[in-house]
Amino acid sequence: xxxxxxxxxxxxxxxxxxxxxxxxxxxxxxxxxxxxxxxxxxxxxxxxxxxxxxxxxxxxxxxxxxxxxxxxxxxxxxxxxxxxxxxxxxxxxxxxxxxxxxxxxxxxxxxxxxxxxxxxxxxxxxxxxxxxxxxxxxxxxxxxxxxxxxxxxxxxxxxxxxxxxxxxxxxxxxxxxxxxxxxxxxxxxxxxxxxxxxxxxxxxxxxxxxxxxxxxxxxxxxxxxxxxxxxxxxxxxxxxxxxxxxxxxxxxxxxxxxxxxxxxxxxxxxxxxxxxxxxxxxxxxxxxxxxxxxxxxxxxxxxxxxxxxxxxxxxxxxxxxxxxxxxxxxxxxxxxxxxxxxxxxxxxxxxxxxxxxxxxxxxxxxxxxxxxxxxxxxxxxxxxxxxxxxxxxxxxxxxxxxxxxxxxxxxxxxxxxxxxxxxxxxxxxxxxxxxxxxxxxxxxxxxxxxxxxxxxxxxxxxxxxxxxxxxxxxxxxxxxxxxxxxxxxxxxxxxxxxxxxxxxxxxxxxxxxxxxxxxxxxxxxxxxxxxxxxxxxxxxxxxxxxxxxxxxxxxxxxxxxxxxxxxxxxxxxxxxxxxxxxxxxxxxxxxxxxxxxxxxxxxxxxxxxxxxxxxxxxxxxxxxxxxxxxxxxxxxxxxxxxxxxxxxxxxxxxxxxxxxxxxxxxxxxxxxxxxxxxxxxxxxxxxxxxxxxxxxxxxxxxxxxxxxxxxxxxxxxxxxxxxxxxxxxxxxxxxxxxxxxxxxxxxxxxxxxxxxxxxxxxxxxxxxxxxxxxxxxxxxxxxxxxxxxxxxxxxxxxxxxxxxxxxxxxxxxxxxxxxxxxxxxxxxxxxxxxxxxxxxxxxxxxxxxxxxxxxxxxxx
Amino acid sequence: xxxxxxxxxxxxxxxxxxxxxxxxxxxxxxxxxxxxxxxxxxxxxxxxxxxxxxxxxxxxxxxxxxxxxxxxxxxxxxxxxxxxxxxxxxxxxxxxxxxxxxxxxxxxxxxxxxxxxxxx
Numbered sequence: 001x002x003x004x005x006x007x008x009x010x011x012x013x014x015x016x017x018x019x020x021x022x023x024x025x026x027x028x029x030x031x032x033x034x035x036x037x038x039x040x041x042x043x044x045x046x047x048x049x050x051x052x053x054x055x056x057x058x059x060x061x062x063x064x065x066x067x068x069x070x071x072x073x074x075x076x077x078x079x080x081x082x083x084x085x086x087x088x089x090x091x092x093x094x095x096x097x098x099x100x101x102x103x104x105x106x107x108x109x110x111x112x113x114x115x116x117x118x119x120x121x122x123x124x125x126x127x128x129x130x131x132x133x134x135x136x137x138x139x140x141x142x143x144x145x146x147x148x149x150x151x152x153x154x155x156x157x158x159x160x161x162x163x164x165x166x167x168x169x170x171x172x173x174x175x176x177x178x179x180x181x182x183x184x185x186x187x188x189x190x191x192x193x194x195x196x197x198x199x200x201x202x203x204x205x206x207x208x209x210x211x212x213x214x215x216x217x218x219x220x221x222x223x224x225x226x227x228x229x230x231x232x233x234x235x236x237x238x239x240x241x242x243x244x245x246x247x248x249x250x251x252x253x254x255x256x257x258x259x260x261x262x263x264x265x266x267x268x269x270x271x272x273x274x275x276x277x278x279x280x281x282x283x284x285x286x287x288x289x290x291x292x293x294x295x296x297x298x299x300x301x302x303x304x305x306x307x308x309x310x311x312x313x314x315x316x317x318x319x320x321x322x323x324x325x326x327x328x329x330x331x332x333x334x335x336x337x338x339x340x341x342x343x344x345x346x347x348x349x350x351x352x353x354x355x356x357x358x359x360x361x362x363x364x365x366x367x368x369x370x371x372x373x374x375x376x377x378x379x380x381x382x383x384x385x386x387x388x389x390x391x392x393x394x395x396x397x398x399x400x401x402x403x404x405x406x407x408x409x410x411x412x413x414x415x416x417x418x419x420x421x422x423x424x425x426x427x428x429x430x431x432x433x434x435x436x437x438x439x440x441x442x443x444x445x446x447x448x449x450x451x452x453x454x455x456x457x458x459x460x461x462x463x464x465x466x467x468x469x470x471x472x473x474x475x476x477x478x479x480x481x482x483x484x485x486x487x488x489x490x491x492x493x494x495x496x497x498x499x500x501x502x503x504x505x506x507x508x509x510x511x512x513x514x515x516x517x518x519x520x521x522x523x524x525x526x527x528x529x530x531x532x533x534x535x536x537x538x539x540x541x542x543x544x545x546x547x548x549x550x551x552x553x554x555x556x557x558x559x560x561x562x563x564x565x566x567x568x569x570x571x572x573x574x575x576x577x578x579x580x581x582x583x584x585x586x587x588x589x590x591x592x593x594x595x596x597x598x599x600x601x602x603x604x605x606x607x608x609x610x611x612x613x614x615x616x617x618x619x620x621x622x623x624x625x626x627x628x629x630x631x632x633x634x635x636x637x638x639x640x641x642x643x644x645x646x647x648x649x650x651x652x653x654x655x656x657x658x659x660x661x662x663x664x665x666x667x668x669x670x671x672x673x674x675x676x677x678x679x680x681x682x683x684x685x686x687x688x689x690x691x692x693x694x695x696x697x698x699x700x701x702x703x704x705x706x707x708x709x710x711x712x713x714x715x716x717x718x719x720x721x722x723x724x725x726x727x728x729x730x731x732x733x734x735x736x737x738x739x740x741x742x743x744x745x746x747x748x749x750x751x752x753x754x755x756x757x758x759x760x761x762x763x764x765x766x767x768x769x770x771x772x773x774x775x776x777x778x779x780x781x782x783x784x785x786x787x788x789x790x791x792x793x794x795x796x797x798x799x800x801x802x803x804x805x806x807x808x809x810x811x812x813x814x815x816x817x818x819x820x821x822x823x824x825x826x827x828x829x830x831x832x833x834x835x836x837x838x839x840x841x842x843x844x845x846x847x848x849x850x851x852x853x854x855x856x857x858x859x860x
Numbered sequence: 861x862x863x864x865x866x867x868x869x870x871x872x873x874x875x876x877x878x879x880x881x882x883x884x885x886x887x888x889x890x891x892x893x894x895x896x897x898x899x900x901x902x903x904x905x906x907x908x909x910x911x912x913x914x915x916x917x918x919x920x921x922x923x924x925x926x927x928x929x930x931x932x933x934x935x936x937x938x939x940x941x942x943x944x945x946x947x948x949x950x951x952x953x954x955x956x957x958x959x960x961x962x963x964x965x966x967x968x969x970x971x972x973x974x975x976x977x978x979x980x
Contacts, residue, residue, distance in 0.1 A: 007919060014892055014941055021893040045912035053916035057923055
């Protein structure tokens with residue numbers, strides 16, 4: 001490099017002299033001085049071009065040298081395969097884990113949603129009624145489009161057996177707002193969504209493929225849904241979906257579900273809105289607040305206290321996943337840093353071992369830059385090879401991740417490794433090589449020739465310079481691993497706490513069968529009751545089987561709330577009434593679920609349409625609304641009923657975790673299906689307790705249902721144990737992944753400690769020999785060597801604890817039942833880390849104890 | 861130096877300049893201008909060196925380690941940069957000369973018959 005600069009600096013002088021000489025020659029030949037100079041310059045040619053060419057010669061040299069360095073590095077690495085393998089494996093683990101997590105983050109958080117201009121799309125928490133959507137769409141001049149959809153289970157009846165499919169009851173604005181063109185035909189429009197309009201349907205790609213055999217002429221044909229015929233008007237392309245839903249077909253709401261569309265208070269549609277270009281989220285929020293206030297004034301009963309806070313759709317879709325993914329990515333970064341520190345440690349150890357070679361090369365005139373470059377070439381080569389090994393590893397990890405966790409990664413964008421991810425992996429590898437190769441490369445070039453040669457010749461306690469840095473690296477590693485361990489420990493403890501939460505029912509050996517009665521044939525309540533009673537009678541007649549049903553069972557993600565009014569208590573303003581879960585049951589539901597009775601009696605078959613209205617409430621409700629009095633005998637009703645239907649509370653049951661194990665129970669009211677006037681509750685989950693709740697029982701159960709009505713689809717059959725598992729799955733996933741990272745980091749740290757200690761023992765063999773020769777006991781040697789490990793551990797642990805205190809509060813959302821600074825977890829983690837350090841430094845320490853002083857001294 | 865005169869000169873083939881420089885330096889170290897002059901003179905002024913192109917070539921040869929540059933004093937007592945052949949350069953010259961002889965011979969053989977054929 002220096003030579004290059006030197007040569008180029010001289011070039012100007014060379015040119016000047018050359019032209020002077022030529023001029024002189026020309027004058028000697030008899031030219032006039034001016035003419036002579038002009039001729040000389042002309043003969044020389046284009047000076048700028050020439051300089052450029054010359055500079056290029058040296059640039060080529062630089063590249064050439066780099067290639068040479070790489071070849072040399074490759075040769076050196078082939079000569080020490082152990083070192084190369086260790087370095088490559090270390091990096092492959094770190095980079096592979098990072099690339100895998102980045103793949104997921106890229107797909108889930110970074111990739112835009114598959115809609116036109118997805119950054120304009122917003123939504124909000126809380127559902128809207130059809131009338132509200134109409135009002136907002138009309139009044140909001142800051143939205144260019146908006147629409148909603150309500151998920152419904154319907155029956156497709158044109159198949160060999162009835163199939164339960166997912167329909168989206170769609171407001172006319174849904175398709176315009178998402179802006180995806182249909183593959184065949186047309187999408188639903190505002191005009192399709194009117195009362196008494198023709199029955200039309202838009203199909204999803206998968207429904208069209210599976211049930212219509214991908215018929216290219218599907219448009220115009222009719223399909224049977226819930227005892228009606230719908231004409232297919234369009235098919236959406238593959239990959240289209242409404243965020244967080246997996247609809248099979250889309251039906252206009254006012255046609256398919258006219259009852260619900262008429263009521264302002266039936267908030268049942270998820271809505272999606274498109275901001276006009278240039279409108280900010282903030283402006284939209286302000287505008288919505290104005291509209292909400294206006295609606296609350298006009299319709300106080302339905303609209304009071306309704307808050308609409310728009311959030312970007314992308315954020316809403318990834319809302320639950322984001323914190324977990326960000327924490328995982330932080331964790332995996334720590335793993336990479338630890339791997340890099342280990343990598344740098346390995347390189348340093350190697351540079352120490354090759355110090356003599358480097359010193360000699362420096363003595364023979366190897367330039368400092370050249371030596372640094374050679375070091376960097378070697379580390380970059382290693383890093384790139386590590387990266388190359390990491391990519392297949394990452395691909396495997398991604399496949400395992402997607403297989404292990406469908407719920408969290410259920411997302412619009414498919415998760416796969418693409419060019420961006422590859423670039424990420426390669427970029428990380430290169431950066432790693434350059435940054436972490438810098439330190440050892442620097443130490444090569446610092447080699448002070450005379451001093452080092454002297455030291456190499458004869459040494460007692462030498463080689464401390466590089467060792468100090470390596471110890472610092474390992475100390476940092478211990479700190480980072482401790483942070484990871486603490487995070488994992490907190491998740492493990494949370495998980496254990498959650499597992500020990502009493503759900504309020506006994507899930508063992510209970511199956512749940514989800515059934516939705518078709519609209520037309522079961523429009524009337526007596527018809528529904530006939531089916532329900534018939535089914536329970538049949539099931540209960542089976543030997544060893546106990547069956548009951550409820551409109552919504554716990555931990556299933558379904559809820560239905562009503563506003564409550566209590567007899568004898570001061571009337572509450574409309575909109576401010578208490579909201580309680582409402583569940584219709586039939587049969588001995590509490591008995592089958594083993595939900596404990598706290599007071600009064602359970603609901604019986606006598607509580608039917610010919611007897612007084614009754615209800616059972618849960619403890620939360622009794623505690624909150626009948627504090628200090630007996631709930632039994634009190635009368636309650638649903639607020640805002642036209643004709644009050646008072647129900648007498650006859651029993652109190654224990655709280656059940658309806659939503660999730662982590663959430664406290666809500667106040668809940670259980671009423672008999674036989675006494676309900678809500679004919680639209682056509683769905684039910686039949687719970688069946690039997691000695692052997694396995695899939696083998698399914699045909700028997702199915703036959704009972706189809707004997708009653710062969711047109712009923714069995715939508716979903718799960719065991720309650722499965723439901724419990726599903727409710728814990730996400731936490732378990734996070735815990736396992738973080739645990740994997742923590743384990744990886746602990747292994748890397750152990751290797752790091754072992755490496756440093758073993759190296760220091762090998763360097764100090766002579767010193768230890770002398771110590772033993774002059775009377776040190778083996779135990780003193782052990783203490784000497786392990787003391788070093790313990791000092792690193794103490795410092796690293798202190799660092800790690802400080803880091804953990806600062807960082808674990810970020811994961812509060814993922815914890816349950818413990819604080820982010822749970823002392824038990826912190827203590828356990830510190831203990832584990834110390835144990836790892838002791839074991840990792842004990843192995844080399846034992847070798848130090850066995851040093852034979854005679855051998856050690858003779859070795860010199 | 862008329863235009864006519866220039867047209868009679870032959871432009872150097874790519875890479876042959878390197879060979880000529882090496883050949884020139886066999887006689888002893890020389891500075892850049894002297895090398896250019898020597899090439900023109902020894903080729904009876906048929907070969908035209910655009911003198912500027914000499915310098916990238918010199919640097920290229922230094923880079924390859926075939927020649928080396930050193931400071932010296934010129935005939936009229938001025939400081940000048942001298943180029944001299946290295947041992948590797950001498951070896952390279954032998955190699956390149958042989959190669960050139962083969963090439964020239966081969967091209968000569970290809971060209972000779974065409975004279976006898978005449979025009980169709």
